[in-house]
Amino acid sequence: MSSTYHRIYSVVNLIPAGQVTTYGQVGHVVGCPARQVGYAMAALESDSSVPWHRVINRRGLISARRDGVPDERQRRLLQAEGIVFSVLGVIDLTCYSWRGPDWLFLSAEGMNPLPEIF
DNA sequence: CGCATGACCCAGG
DNA sequence: GCCTGGGCCATGC
Structure with a gap:
């Protein structure tokens, strides 16, 4: 495994349950x-402890x-964490997006309390 | 060594 | 919005 992959997994491990982030x-x-x-993500074993589904x-x-075809397990895992999908299967990133390790230093502006359903 | 193949994304038109 | 082209780089043949 390359060191790049190792660093990627370290960051993904930081994503809290109930939040997602993008590749x-x-x-x-x-x-x-x-x-x-x-x-x-594709290289991970299915029994990995890395929360791959939050990406x-x-x-x-x-x-x-x-x-x-999208992985149905990924959708179930996210829904089990309370994430709401729109009718079209879209997750509202303005609501659930994890802003990285330094998110605490950013303004809370732009973080919506409820997802947009459309 | 070269070449093809991806759980992607952005800038342009 | 929708295409298109390009960049990205680990991996496998």
């Missing part, structure tokens, strides 16, 4: 392209796998 956000923190984050794509959707 690009993790990549920004780690300092690697978003695409690498996706490959690191979604920029559009708020669960990314399709190689077969073109």
Whole structure:
């Protein structure tokens, strides 16, 4: 396993339950392209302790796998943590997005208490 | 060594 | 909004 993957997993481990982040956000923190984050997730074993399901794509959707279908387990895991999906299967990033390890230093402005349903 | 393949994303048109 | 092209780099053949 490359050290880049190791750093990616370390960051993903910091995402709290009930929140999500994007491949690009993790990549920004780690300092690697978003695409690498996706490959690191794909390389995980199914019984890994890494909360891989809390990483979604920029559009708020669960990314399709190689077969073109989103993983149904990922959706169930997120719903079990209280995350609400829209009718179209979209997660409201303005509500649930984790802002990285330094989120405490950012303004609370822009953090909505309730998800937008559409 | 080269080449193809990805759980992605952004800037332009 | 929707395409398109390009960048990204680990991995496998």
